[in-house]
Amino acid sequence: MNALCIIGGRVLRPDCSVENADVVIDTDTGRIHDIGEDIAADYDAAETLDADGCLVMPGLVNAHTHVAMTLLRGYADDKPLDSWLREDIWPAEAELEPEDVRAGTELGLIEMIRSGTTTFADMYFEVPEIAAAVEASGMRARLGHGIVTVAKDDAEAATDIEEGLRVAREFDGAADGRIHTAFMPHSLTTVDEKFLRESVATARENEIPLHFHANETTDEVDPIVEERDQRPLAYADELGMVSEEDFLAHGVHVDAAEIELLAERGTGVIHCPASNMKLASGIAPVQQMLDAGVTVGIGTDGAASNNDLDMFDELRDAAMLGKLGADDASAVPAEAAITAATAGSADAIGLPGGRIEEGGVADIAVVDLDAPHLAPAHDVVSHLAYAVRGSDVRHTICDGQILMRDREVLTLDEEEVVETACERAMALVERAE
Numbered sequence: 001m002n003a004l005c006i007i008g009g010r011v012l013r014p015d016c017s018v019e020n021a022d023v024v025i026d027t028d029t030g031r032i033h034d035i036g037e038d039i040a041a042d043y044d045a046a047e048t049l050d051a052d053g054c055l056v057m058p059g060l061v062n063a064h065t066h067v068a069m070t071l072l073r074g075y076a077d078d079k080p081l082d083s084w085l086r087e088d089i090w091p092a093e094a095e096l097e098p099e100d101v102r103a104g105t106e107l108g109l110i111e112m113i114r115s116g117t118t119t120f121a122d123m124y125f126e127v128p129e130i131a132a133a134v135e136a137s138g139m140r141a142r143l144g145h146g147i148v149t150v151a152k153d154d155a156e157a158a159t160d161i162e163e164g165l166r167v168a169r170e171f172d173g174a175a176d177g178r179i180h181t182a183f184m185p186h187s188l189t190t191v192d193e194k195f196l197r198e199s200v201a202t203a204r205e206n207e208i209p210l211h212f213h214a215n216e217t218t219d220e221v222d223p224i225v226e227e228r229d230q231r232p233l234a235y236a237d238e239l240g241m242v243s244e245e246d247f248l249a250h251g252v253h254v255d256a257a258e259i260e261l262l263a264e265r266g267t268g269v270i271h272c273p274a275s276n277m278k279l280a281s282g283i284a285p286v287q288q289m290l291d292a293g294v295t296v297g298i299g300t301d302g303a304a305s306n307n308d309l310d311m312f313d314e315l316r317d318a319a320m321l322g323k324l325g326a327d328d329a330s331a332v333p334a335e336a337a338i339t340a341a342t343a344g345s346a347d348a349i350g351l352p353g354g355r356i357e358e359g360g361v362a363d364i365a366v367v368d369l370d371a372p373h374l375a376p377a378h379d380v381v382s383h384l385a386y387a388v389r390g391s392d393v394r395h396t397i398c399d400g401q402i403l404m405r406d407r408e409v410l411t412l413d414e415e416e417v418v419e420t421a422c423e424r425a426m427a428l429v430e431r432a433e
C-alpha cells in the first residue's frame with residue numbers, strides 16, 4: 001500500500017465529535033485506510049501532511065452551483081431573480097464561448113479547492129470543458145447541461161435536450177469515476193411541460209438523476225399554483241421528478257405537504273442561503289425540512305448571486321438564516337449546518353464523501369485553527385460553523401490525491417488561471433454590451 005498520512009491533527013467524526021488522531025490514506029484506492037491516535041509511525045508513508053494545530057474534516061460538498069459564473073461575479077447585482085436573469089445574465093451567457101466556460105470553471109475550482117471544497121454539483125453549458133477542468137483539478141463532481149426551453153422553438157429545444165443527453169452519457173464515470181452526471185432541466189417554469197416529460201423519460205431510461213431549480217421565488221411559484229391549481233412539487237411529482245436519486249435547488253417556498261413529499265421520496269433539497277438572501281428570494285424552512293427527515297444539502301449557487309464559492313460562508317449563512325426564518329436561535333445548530341454541507345450534500349447529489357470514516361473516500365479538508373479569529377478554542381465545532389473562513393484551509397485532498405498543500409494549489413496553475421479568466425471575462429461583457 002502507498003500511504004499518505006495526515007499527522008497530528010484533530011479529526012471531526014460523522015457525529016461531530018472530535019478526537020486526536022492521524023489519518024492514513026491508501027493512495028492506490030483513494031480511500032481512508034485507518035484513523036487513530038499516533039498510528040502514522042506504523043506506516044511507511046510515501047507522503048505526509050502536517051496537521052498540527054489543525055482540524056481534519058470531510059471535504060465540503062457544494063451541492064448546487066454554476067461554477068463558470070465566476071466570470072460574471074460582480075457584473076450585475078442588487079436585482080430580483082427574474083430581471084437579473086433576463087436583463088443581465090442570459091444576454092451575457094449568450095456570448096459565452098467554450099474557452100470562456102473552461103476559464104471560468106478553472107477559476108471557480110481554484111476558489112473551491114482553496115476553501116476546502118472537494119466535491120460539487122454543477123449545472124451549466126459546455127459540459128465537456130467543465131469535465132476537462134474537473135479532471136485536471138482532481139476534484140469530484142456531478143455535472144449536467146442546463147436545459148431551458150421557454151422562448152425557444154421546438155427544434156432548438158430538442159437540440160438542448162439532445163446535448164443534455166449526449167454529455168450525460170459521455171461523462172458519467174469519467175476522470176477515473178470522479179465525474180458523474182445528471183439530467184438538468186433548469187426549472188419547472190423555464191422548461192415547458194412537454195419537455196419536462198421528455199426530460200423525465202430520458203433520465204429514467206438512462207438511469208441518471210434529475211436536478212432542477214424549484215420553489216425558489218414566489219414569482220415562480222404563484223403562476224404554477226394559479227395555472228394548475230397545484231403546488232409546484234405536486235406538479236413535479238406528477239411528472240415523476242421527485243424520486244430518491246433526484247435533487248432540487250432552493251426549496252424556499254415549500255409548504256408542509258411538499259416537505260412531507262420530499263421526505264417520503266428521499267429527494268434531496270439543496271439550500272442556497274446566500275443566493276436566496278441576495279436575490280431576496282425568501283427564507284427556506286431548513287429546520288422544518290430536517291425535522292421531517294428531508295436530506296438537506298448546501299450549495300453556493302453561481303458566483304454571480306453570492307458572490308463567492310466559499311462553503312464555510314455558506315454553512316454559516318445556513319445556520320444564521322435558519323434561525324432567523326424559524327424565529328428560534330436554537331434552529332439549524334452548528335452540527336446541523338456542518339452535516340448538511342458535508343454528508344447531507346454528498347447524499348443529496350448521490351456521490352461518496354462527506355464523512356471521515358475508515359473505508360470511505362479520502363476527500364478531506366485540513367483547517368488551520370491557529371489564528372486570532374479562532375481563539376480561544378472553546379468549541380471547534382462552533383468555530384467551524386461560525387468563525388472559520390475558507391482561507392483557513394491549509395491542505396485539501398480528494399480521492400487520496402493532494403490538491404492543495406500548505407495553501408498552494410498543486411493541480412492547476414493559479415496565476416495563469418486567474419489571468420486568463422479575467423481577460424476572458426472582460427472580453428465577454430464587452431461583447432454582451
Ligand SMILES: N[C@@H](CCSC[C@H]1O[C@@H](n2cnc3c(=O)[nH]cnc32)[C@H](O)[C@@H]1O)C(=O)O
Pocket residue numbers: 066081085089090093123124125145146147148160186213216275301302305
Ligand atoms: N442551456 C441553457 C443554460 C442553462 S445553464 C443554468 C442557468 O441557470 C442560471 N442561474 C444561475 N443562478 C440561478 C438561480 O438562482 N436561479 C435560476 N437560475 C439560475 C444560470 O445563469 C444559467 O443560465 C440555456 O440555453 O439557457
Ligand SMILES: [Zn+2]
Pocket residue numbers: 064065066213249301302
Ligand atoms: Zn442555480
